[in-house]
Amino acid sequence: MDHLGRVRRLQEQLSRHRLDSLLVTHLPNVRYLCGFTGSAGYLIVSERGAVFFTDGRYTSQAREEVSGARVVIGGKAPLLSAAEWLGKQRATTQAKKPQVLGIEGEVLSVAARKRLLEALPTGFRLRAAPQLVEQARMLKDAEEIQRIRAAVTLSASLFPTALQTIRPGVTENEVAATMEYTARKAGASGMSFPTIIASGARSALAHGRASEQPIPGEGFVLCDFGVILAGYCSDMTRTVYVGRATEDARALYEAVREAQQAAVEAVRPGISAGEVDQAARKPLKKRSLAKFFTHSTGHGVGLEIHEAPRVATGQPEVLRPGMVITIEPGLYIAGKWGVRIEDMVLVTEHGCDVLTPTSKQFTAI
């Protein structure tokens, strides 16, 4: 991964936002900028470069993984080591005017902010920085796209396992467990979120985690799942029908399929995320079903399962080649059933590439 290039581009952003340095504390951002995959490590980026702070537990891991940044193994918590280092730097430069240290306001806790302020010498001002790293992470480079494709392929390969396991009387947990076991055996480091297997009336819960409920003899089973492979997440949903499908069930499914297709077809560079969301809602409005689509159309995926951009009503973010987003409209009729279909798509120069290879035909088991 091009850590040095990422740090350089961030450095350019710092002066534009009048920040002397940025303290990166959100671990996926730390990983993005320097490669560290552990659970305790912070990065300071300034015009002089990037310095990574961790503690003794990560000495060898940091030396192995981190590139594009100097590594400091401190004897205390990484936040305090970082504060100490900043203080020393300031003393050597003998700068008079206050140094503006950007922090990640969405991530750094109030308690950590207080500890940081106490540890810093006078002459520092903290400022919540714009989400510069998150914005950079929206555009995936070739190596990231390759990893995302591999994660998508692996998760798609789990769906036949689900189809073989889904039978009336089998619990949702058993379906999820079989898929998760298969995923780990195939090389995934884990699932990207707790697997959703929601059957019968539970399919109307947009986020119905797999439960001890046995799959009923009749109704939809919503399967939403993804893996983490080489650090990158995947996310897909397919909904199948158990039993003999009624016209009602088919009509609901086809309405979601049409909405999903309309949104996928809308994805291209230059369109806003909000317009893609509208493209999913339009066919549902025509059928007076829009009120049953109760969440946003999609989200970015990468090092995190949910990242920028949000594909939701009114979102002004303009799509650009290299963005990877989900398109996942759903309809949920409380107490009865629900359907969702979700693909991951890559924004390309002229439109988009649907990464998820799995069929979206109505499937009855």
Ligand code: ZN
């Ligand atoms: Zn999903």
Ligand code: ZN
């Ligand atoms: Zn999703």
